[in-house]
Amino acid sequence: MELNDEQIHRYSRHIILPEVGGKGQKKLLSARVILVGAGGLGCPVGYYLAAAGVGTIGIIDNDTIELSNLQRQIAHNTERVGMHKTDSAKKTFEALNPDVNVIAIKERITKDNILDFIKDYDIVVDGSDNFPTRYLVNDACVLSGKPLVSGAILRFEGQVTTILPKEGHCYRCLFEEPPPPGLVPSCQEAGVLGALPGVIGGLQAMEVLKLILGKGEPLKNRLLIYDALKTSFRKVKIPKNPACPVCGENPTITELHDYEAEYCQMRL
């Protein structure tokens, strides 16, 4: 693959970086990344990956756009209320950068389909808004050996971590199991300040670019915690847990399970 004149212009700020160059840009153009969720986190992650020229971006989401999403989900817009989020994201990202092929997957992920969805991609990005999906994505990535860049947000707090199966920790090494449904907050308790997913999604996009380029240190064995009210970033250690039920020495989870049934469906 050779960069054409338009690409040389478009990616010039990448090419002049010693850590990227034309070779790094070609890696980005041939990379394949799949996003779980086209919401608060999926929008900025996909937007920046598209701008950076990540050649193939898959997006899984079964939801349609609601007016209440637009306070933070920047790939969608007012005219598109009612449209599938994945279709809207595809339009936005491909308009930003025609080099990018966006594959819209209008499905709800389950234990039966997730391995099929992720198998053709290099990196998985979790921007889901619920625990059942988060644990399912983690388990699927560990079982299939896919790098996973995980982000989560609530109110004024965000968490980011990069999971490299076999090399480092997984989400269950961090939190062994999802909280019981009775302990998730009610609608009134859960909100998100609009720019928070931009901060956390931006960090996730950066982790993805670093993984593709093979540069820097991924956020492996660390959890980054952002407190927007204090404007503080903290990192804590996440050792790989030898007793982890999915990536430990004697795993008890060797196939995927759905947790969905245990949870009430809260829409935000």
Place this chain on the structure above:
Amino acid sequence: MEEIKPDKTINIKGLVCPYTFVKSKLAIEDMEVGEVLEIILDYPEASRSIPKSMEDHGHKVLKVEKINDTDWVIVIRKERE
């Protein structure tokens, strides 16, 4: 002084910064360590910035010369990947 024979020559006349450097960098990326790149350009600022940037990237600047009223020639040896 012994004349250095370039392994590759690019003519980037008409280009301005940062595209002068972008083109030069892409050219040198495709070469082997030890090979020599000759760049012909006419953007005055680039005659200063390209040698500096190439040195920052770890390459050796062998020559910077104004060859007529408008053009410069810069010769760089690739020192590292």
Place this chain on the structure above:
Amino acid sequence: MAVKVRIPTPLQRLTDGQEVVEGKPGKIIEMIQDLDSRYPGLAERVSEGGKIRRFVNIYLNEEDIRFLKAEETEVKDGDEVSIVPAIAGGRGNL
């Protein structure tokens, strides 16, 4: 100087909105029970039957106490303890 305890946003309504509260040196689990006397409800959100809940982590400085001495980990003056719950979009756990 006491132990500095960082409270995550979902629990700050129990601490009158404070993000950092002072804890008593000693075993982590005792420190949490002591906090509960000043901020009722906190211990129940973080622990159950003297054990830290499995979807909440406690860090002593940068280290996860599960890989130290868990609930028995000793904290001293000047240490920083962070309570970090699993969060997931709109559905945090605490």
